[in-house]
Amino acid sequence: MTGWERFADSFLNARVAAEYLPKIVEGFGLTVVLALCIIAAGLAAGLALAVVRSLGVRPLNWLIIFAVDLFRALPPLVVIALFYFGLPAAGLSLSGFAAAWLALSLVLMAFSEEIFWAGITAVPKGQWEAARSTGLGFLPTLRLVVLPQALRITIPPLTNRTIAITKNTALASVVAVPEILGAAQAGVSFGFNPTPLTLGAAAYLVLFLPVVVLGRWIETRFAWKR
C-alpha cells in the first residue's frame, strides 16, 4: 500500500462512510437544533440583561457585570463540564444536551450583553433627550428610539460572536451528546477507522460555511455607509 492508499483507506473509506453517514446526518440535525436553542436563549438573555443594565440600578448592574465577566472568563468547555458533572452532586441532573445548551447560552448571553450594552451607550444622549422631551417614557424611548439604532451597530460584532460560540456545540461531544462531532467520534470507535471524522468535518463545513458567508453579507449590509 502506498502512503496515499493508506491515507485514503483511513480517512476516505467509502464503506465506512456509507455505514456511518446516517449517524452523522442525525448528528447534523442535533447540532442545528442545539445551535438554534443556544442562539435564541443566549441573545434573548443578553439583550434582557443589557436592557436591565440601562435602568441604572447600581447593585443590579454590579451583579450583571459580575455574571458577564464570569462567563466571559471561563472556557466554555469548563462550564459545560461543571454543569454536567458538577450539578448532579448538588442534586440537579442535567442531560448532556441540557448542560451544553445552558452553558453555551450563558456564554453567548455574557458576550452579547456586552455588545448590546456597547450599542446602547453608543447612541448619542441627544436621542434620549429628544424623545423624552416629547413626553415619551424611559422604556418606550429605549424600545422605539435607542434600541433600533443600537441593534444596527451591534449586528456585525454580534454575528461574529454568535458564529464563534455556536461552533462550540462541538464541545457537547464531551458530555455524550451525539451531535456532529460526538457521532463522528462514536463512528471512529465502532468502525476502527477515522473516516467518520472526515464526514464530520464535511458536515461542519456544510453547516457553517453558509453561516459565515451570511455573516459577511450582514456585516457589509449593515455597515454605516460612508
Place this chain on the structure above:
Amino acid sequence: MAAIVRAHGIHKHFGALHVLRGVDLEVAERELVFVIGPSGSGKSTLLRCLNRLEEPSGGRIEVDGIDMLDRRTDINRARQRIGMVFQSFNLYPHMTALGNVALALRQVLKLPRGEAEGRARAALERVGLADRAGHYPGQLSGGQQQRVAIARAVALEPRVMLFDEPTSALDPELVGGVLQAMRELRESGMTMVVVSHEMGFARAAADRVVFMDHGLVVEQGAPEAVFGAPREERTRAFIRQIDRH
C-alpha cells in the same frame, strides 16, 4: 398677562461647578423671550431645567400651572406641553421625517396611525417640508432637519416652546429657513424661550431679552433697551463682542 413659565431661585450644581446661582425667569403667554449670554453663563442649563432634562439643585419651576419639581408630577405628561428644539437637531436617524414627527403623536397622545400621520403632515407643511415627509434625516440638509425637529415639537401643540441654540450648528445660508419657521410660529401666538446668538432675529421678534452671565440674570428688558442702551458693563462688553461678527 398670565405667566406660563414661572421659575424662581433656580440653582444648578454640576459637581463643584455652580452653574445657576438663583435665576428667576417668568414668561407670559404669547411672549417671546430671548436669552443671551457668553458660553458657560448657564443659559442652556436654565432652558434644560425648565422641562427637567436637567434636574435643578434648588428652586421652583411651574409651567402652565404644573409644578415641574414635585415628585408627584407626571413628568411625561408635563413635557407634552413643553416643546424643545436642540442645537444638534437630534432627529431619529432610523425614521423618516414623517416618522419623527408622528412618533410622539402615536406613543404619547395615543392617536391612531392615520390621525397621527395627518397631524404630522400638517406640522411638516407648517415648516415648509411637506414634500420631504418620506426623507430620512441623513437625506436632509441641516436646516431642513432643524425644521423637522421644530415640526416634531409643534405637532404636540405645546403651550411653550424652548429653543436651545437652534441655528448654531447650521451653515449661514441655512439659518434663514429655520428663523422663518420660528417667525411663523411666533406669529401664530406661540410662547417661546429662545437661547441664541441670532441678534437680528432677537431685535426683530423678541418681546424681551434676558442677559445672563456666571449663572445669574444680569439685565433684561426690551431688545432696543438691552441692545441699544445696556445698563451693565458686562452686557455692553458682550454685545460689543457679538456685534463685531
